[in-house]
Amino acid sequence: MKYTSTALFSLLLASACLYSCSPNPYASTNREHKKQLKAYSKQLRTVPAIDPETSTLTFGEHWVGTTNFSLRRPNFVVIHHTAQNSTDHTLKTFTKPQTQVSAHYVIGRDGKVYHMLNDNLRAWHGGNSRWGNNTDLNSSSIGIELDNNGAEPFEEAQISSLLEVLAMLKETHGIPAENFIGHSDIAPVRKVDPNATFPWKRLAEHGYGLWYDEGVVEQYLQPAAPITVLDSTGTEPVLILQPLDSISTIPxxxxxxxxLRIIGYDTRDMPAAIRAFKLHFIQDEVSMELTEKDKIILYNLYQKYL
Structure with a gap:
């Protein structure tokens, strides 16, 4: 079948109209989103912020607005799994006012990315949390939710999209490598996400998060080498173990x-902090006790965070 140029143009125009005019199931919540942004914008434009007519403070003769300011600067990225059944389920959860929960990004199992909130605004994803001396991660972080029921492996398409988003965020906001963390890291008593199948090592290899030196850890685990020396008389051979060098010895x-505290964990509940550490860095055996190998890994990481 041959199309004239006019017919072809009409067909393309109809297709574009069909796409652009397709109903958006979140049209009403998008309107509410814009309404809230407008209200905050009005609040920011209210200058001076304190009404000199009603305040008891003594003000200067003139209001003087500084020219040196900017929007908030996110300095952490916190990764979550949704613990829900589908991306659509999560999107609905994050657009209901009564849930009081949200994130900046939601990434589906199929790799589709939903940017739900401007990076410079404060999402409600961290809850009661702590990382180092930071007790309000919502105000300093970007929250990313991965569609995952909490017990399943993460899809390759999803992780590929996540890596692209992280690259963009690191470049845009200058986020340090060590500040890419998980929800369980900042809320070890309450949370266990992302689950133990999450590829933290792969992220660290791309510059998002730190990882321990596996070669150094293996060196720690090497048994001491036996050597033969003479006894105090200088005549009888004695078998002893070669002492480990300083690199291979935990002080x-x-x-x-x-x-754990230096790395960032809240150690007020030590068993919970250990579990969160092992969920991130050990993964194959997540418990509330440190094995000797766990301690070696912890010591290696601790030196990186100093």
Missing amino acids: PHFNPKEA
């Missing part, structure tokens, strides 16, 4: 609780 004063 006797090493304090795991202090190391």
Whole structure:
């Protein structure tokens, strides 16, 4: 079938109209989103912010507005799994006022990305949390939710999209590598997401988060080499173990609780902090106790965070 140029143009125009005019199931919540942005914009434009007519403060003769300011600067990225059944389920959850929960990005199993809130605005994703001395992660972080029921592996399309989003965020906001963390890291008592199948090592290899030096850890685990020396008389051979060098020895004063605190974990509940650490860095055996290998990994990471 041959089309004239006019017919072809009409067909393309109809297709574009069909796409652009397709009903958006979130049209009403999008309107509410814009309404809230407008209200905040009006609030920001109210200058001076304190009404000199009603305040008891003594003000200067003139209001003087500084020219040196900007929007908030996010300095962390917190990764979550949704623990829900589908992307659509999560999108509906994040657009209902009564849920009081949201995130900046939602990434589906199929890799589709939903940017739900401007990076410079404060989403409600961290809840009661702490990382280092930061007790309000919502105000300093970007929240990313991955569509995952909490027990399943993460899809390759999803992780590929996540890596693209992280690259964009790191470049745009200058976020340090060590500040890409998980929800369980900042809320170890309450949360266990993202689950133990999440590829933290792969992210670290791309510059999003830190990882331990696996070669160094293996060196720690090497048994001491036996050598033969002469006894005090200089006549009888004696078999002894070659002492480990300083690189392969954890100092006797090493304090795991202090190391976890330096990394950023809230150690007020030490078993929960250990579980969160192991969920992120050990993964194959998540418990509330540190094995000898766990301590070696912790010590190696602790040195990176100093």
